[in-house]
Amino acid sequence: MSKPCRRAFDFAVDDGSSGKYPLPDDSRSGTMPMNGNGNSAGYSGMSKKEVLALRLKCVGSPTSLYFKDDPMMIVQGEGQYLIDEKGNRYLDCINNVAHVGHTHPEITRACALQMNHLYTNSRYLHEANSTLAERITSKFPKSLDVCFFTNSGSESNDLALTLAAAHTGGTDVITQTGAYHGHVQSCMAISPYKWRSVKDKPDHVHVVSSPDTYRGKYSDSDNPTEDYVKEIQDTIDDMKKKNKKLSAFIMESMQSCGGQIIPPAGYMRDAFGKVRAAGGVCIADEVQVGFGRVGTHFWAFQLQGSDVVPDIVTVGKPMGNGHPVAAVVTTRAIAESLYKATPRYFNTYGGNAVSCTAALTVLDIIENEKLMENAIVTGKYAMEKFEQLKENHAVIGDVRGKGMFIGVEFVRDRSTKEPATEEASIVYKRMKERYILVSLDGPDNNVMKFKPPMCFSMDNVDQLVQALDDILSELATLGLI
Numbered sequence: 098m099s100k101p102c103r104r105a106f107d108f109a110v111d112d113g114s115s116g117k118y119p120l121p122d123d124s125r126s127g128t129m130p131m132n133g134n135g136n137s138a139g140y141s142g143m144s145k146k147e148v149l150a151l152r153l154k155c156v157g158s159p160t161s162l163y164f165k166d167d168p169m170m171i172v173q174g175e176g177q178y179l180i181d182e183k184g185n186r187y188l189d190c191i192n193n194v195a196h197v198g199h200t201h202p203e204i205t206r207a208c209a210l211q212m213n214h215l216y217t218n219s220r221y222l223h224e225a226n227s228t229l230a231e232r233i234t235s236k237f238p239k240s241l242d243v244c245f246f247t248n249s250g251s252e253s254n255d256l257a258l259t260l261a262a263a264h265t266g267g268t269d270v271i272t273q274t275g276a277y278h279g280h281v282q283s284c285m286a287i288s289p290y291k292w293r294s295v296k297d298k299p300d301h302v303h304v305v306s307s308p309d310t311y312r313g314k315y316s317d318s319d320n321p322t323e324d325y326v327k328e329i330q331d332t333i334d335d336m337k338k339k340n341k342k343l344s345a346f347i348m349e350s351m352q353s354c355g356g357q358i359i360p361p362a363g364y365m366r367d368a369f370g371k372v373r374a375a376g377g378v379c380i381a382d383e384v385q386v387g388f389g390r391v392g393t394h395f396w397a398f399q400l401q402g403s404d405v406v407p408d409i410v411t412v413g414k415p416m417g418n419g420h421p422v423a424a425v426v427t428t429r430a431i432a433e434s435l436y437k438a439t440p441r442y443f444n445t446y447g448g449n450a451v452s453c454t455a456a457l458t459v460l461d462i463i464e465n466e467k468l469m470e471n472a473i474v475t476g477k478y479a480m481e482k483f484e485q486l487k488e489n490h491a492v493i494g495d496v497r498g499k500g501m502f503i504g505v506e507f508v509r510d511r512s513t514k515e516p517a518t519e520e521a522s523i524v525y526k527r528m529k530e531r532y533i534l535v536s537l538d539g540p541d542n543n544v545m546k547f548k549p550p551m552c553f554s555m556d557n558v559d560q561l562v563q564a565l566d567d568i569l570s571e572l573a574t575l576g577l578i
């Protein structure tokens with residue numbers, strides 16, 4: 098394990114050596130036995146039934162849960178594992194929020210120390226805030242040198258839209274099919290993933306096809322980049338005819354909810370060129386895929402070439418390893434445009450000292466534990482293993498990914514690519530019975546997502562692939578696939 102993370106502002110604090118920390122010895126937060134499937138004496142809180150009943154009574158019904166038919170109650174996390182109230186230990190293959198591993202002790206400790214000093218709003222100077230802004234911007238190409246802190250990916254994308262409008266004077270936004278950018282109204286408006294139908298599309302929003310090279314609109318094209326980018330140009334031309342002014346083009350550097358989509362080479366460069374020529378700015382949403390997940394680069398847009406630089410980048414989820422902290426990174430010119438429009442950006446919690454401490458510690462851990470290197474090696478191993486499975490199981494139509502971001506797409510027929518949605522759903526439930534958590538997404542809910550905590554190991558890959566192999570073989574024997 099790497100060294101505990103000590104910061105300048107750890108001064109004069111009881112740092113645990115005297116016994117003040119670790120946190121209070123509470124049976125609910127104590128480390129639970131990790132026995133794979135046995136009962137644990139470690140949890141003594143409310144029963145799952147009670148928790149569920151209260152939730153059904155008091156929490157808004159649209160609030161989503163994994164495994165709706167039999168929701169899980171997770172009482173402990175540790176590294177790449179999640180443990181339920183009975184002590185069952187699940188291998189977590191999907192939690193890209195717990196980027197450096199669940200309940201990483203260095204984050205727990207650093208945040209506890211910071212909470213011993215100050216936790217309040219963000220109106221004061223604080224070393225953690227300024228240092229984090231400097232460290233985050235240092236991870237970007239030079240022109241992206243200004244940072245705003247928020248509390249979530251949605252807030253970041255909302256602010257990115259505000260920045261774009263202030264800078265361009267435009268109103269209209271181009272987004273992609275399958276895109277998800279957040280739950281607030283401005284983000285829902287640009288998130289076709291969440292629309293019930295195209296009727297939900299507001300007038301200022303224009304939708305181009307997701308640059309999916311497996312089942313997308315131009316997946317059979319000899320030059321998908323050209324075709325997908327032409328759609329953007331056509332959209333811009335159409336907007337001009339209607340006297341609409343472009344504000345922004347927004348895209349996830351790699352779509353996740355849209356089905357683990359990796360844009361073809363040259364897509365971002367060419368798309369950004371068209372958008373800028375029309376007076377718009379380019380927003381890359383890295384909320385899911387940032388912070389080294391792709392292994393070779395810190396940000397996924399960098400996979401498209403060192404000359405590809407968005408005007409605004411939004412980041413979130415992994416940034417605080419589960420602590421709500423997110424950011425918008427942009428150019429000084431764009432930030433100044435907002436200053437001219439509304440000189441008072443204030444976000445009560447965005448950039449508070451505890452959140453910034455969590456994020457600083459995440460950055461330390463990514464480096465200290467060489468997690469990007471692990472993403473390269475373990476991700477490559479996982480890709481190879483999934484490719485081998487594809488050779489044996491016709492239901493796997495495609496395997497795609499970069500680093501620790503992989504999609505396995507299930508189809509009924511490889512030539513028609515008919516989505517194997519129900520089959521995928523059986524796999525997903527069976528995996529849970531094997532104590533492995535995966536998720537399904539994409540427009541047809543037939544893409545198994547792999548985006549685990551970055552400490553995921555090769556042994557974990559073996560466990561995952563073996564279970565998938567067993568389940569697919571069993572379903573084939575039963576004639577279900």
Ligand code: PMP
Nearest residue numbers: 249250251277278279349384385
């Ligand atoms: N952008 C992307 C790409 C996302 O996947 C999400 C969340 N799934 C968001 C934005 C919104 O982030 P949050 O839930 O933190 O508001």
